[in-house]
Amino acid sequence: MAWNVFKFCTGLRVVGSVMILVVLAVVSVSYYAVVISNYGPQLLKGGSETVVAAFVLIVFHALLVMLLWCYFAVVVTDPGGVPQGWKPEADDEDLEAQTMPLSASTVAGLNSGALQSPRIRYCRKCCQYKPPRCHHCSVCKCILKMDHHCVWVVNCVGARNYKAFLLFLFYTFLETTLVALSLLPHFIAFFSDVEDNASTPGSLATTFLGFVLDLAFALSVLGFLIMHVSLVSGNTTTIEAYEKKASTRWQYDLGRWRNFEQVFGTRRSHWLLPTYAEEDVRRMPSLRGLDYPVRAGIEGSEI
Template sequence: MHRSGVTMAWNVFRFCTALRGLGSIMILLVLGVVGVTYYAVVLTNYGPALYEGGLDSVTALAVVILFHCLLVMLLWSYFSVVFTDPGSVPPNWRPVVDEETGGADVLNGSEFSALHSEPSNQRIRYCRKCAQPKPPRCHHCSVCGRCVLKMDHHCVWVVNCVGALNYKFFLLFLFYTFLETTLVTLALLPHFIAFFSDGEIPGTPGTLATTFLAFVLNLAFALSVLGFLIMHISLVAANTTTIEAYEKKTTPKWRYDLGRRKNFEQVFGTDRRYWFLPAYSDEDLRKIPALQGLEYPSKPDFDSQEV
């Protein structure tokens, strides 16, 4: 029994290590798909069409401009997720209120010291792996090896955890990826259909193969990302994360569900100018504690309902 437990822990460690190594490859894969797509759309098909004149040139210009705008936003959002720390527990952070269970007792110094001798204390959440208390909605990531504020999941595509400080950027990455891949799919659809026609198709075998590959890849990404986007929109609407949605399956009420508009503002802020940008206004960062990942408002009548 003990032997199998050690084997399981070792296998999990190997799996987490493999995910860390896989991350760099995934970034290169993303850039590779972007490169193939750029070659097929801009350099092979719609770039040359700019010089043909007439309606074809106008259509090509519209496609090229929209393609580049979405690509800039996609890459900006993507690298914002990659390089933004999702949020870690500050050194010497001390819980004041039991946020998870709704208790209103202040945790004094002697009670906090008792945590080190009694980590099983249920009054606050405590991470045995990090040997520290956990803020509300915080979870330990086995891949990163640390606690992450409002952790949603660890994403190998971005080589990072998705948490409180980069969740908005991740959603925008999904949003702009869906728009970009949908645009590419529609733009290359006539060329894809031409592959199966009896007429002669202009271009070299290499350019034709690249166009075919770009169409298939972007169609696959558009369909798969759409599913993730719909799922995360529903999570934002309920002010929950992927982990919390799984954990509270048997919970009829959710203390952090403040209504769709306020739930949305907990992730995107209140300044509409920044809603579609992977950034926040200084005012939102000052006025909305949830954007810092440590404090979250809950329903004012939640405690009375629980009683």
């Protein structure tokens, strides 16, 4: 039996909102290192240094605003719970069979796939039916199109905040890369005694710490970003990629372009924002998390 890495989600309860403070602390260190210690004072020196400082500060603040907007959008947005009383379209007898207590023979039948319809899914922990692509989280209960429970946002990443999560990764990578590159000359000067003697020990320490933290985050976030780009291109989630069989083409794989639209919508003006156009929300049920189009002629089983 494969080792299920998702069963340890219950341990995430103890982390709580402390991780939000950690994120804000890293942002504060970066802000102090870039704006207060280095490029803020550089604005007053005149010449080419002022132009460089102005460019760094404008881009830094623009990315910071988008990063924080996307981050708190993931934190406060409901990832998508199952509507109360939701039921799949099926005969009453089939639905009743899903909720009956399991006998030993029934369990054997379920394991063999002979008794349970793959289209009807029932969560015995939440005592409710599960829509397609819905999974149970030990912390957040049943979540529509659940990707994973993220300790950094103290929330599940699901159908309704997945786009904001991806944009958070994207803007975090850009911001941390910018900070690391902009602090690199000061980091080198830290070891070569070229740094201005007027710099305080606290300023030097913050510059050193900011460079190391942002470089580490840029490299780690890049890995997650590449992984999720691959998942979006196949219209799958982290859990689905873990569970499904790679030998068959995924039933929700509509092609890369349509897969992208299933997450980001069709309006280009909203692609880089953690929001959707009202028209997309109205005409694309997948953005609400309850109904997903499948490839023509596919009768895939639900995992």
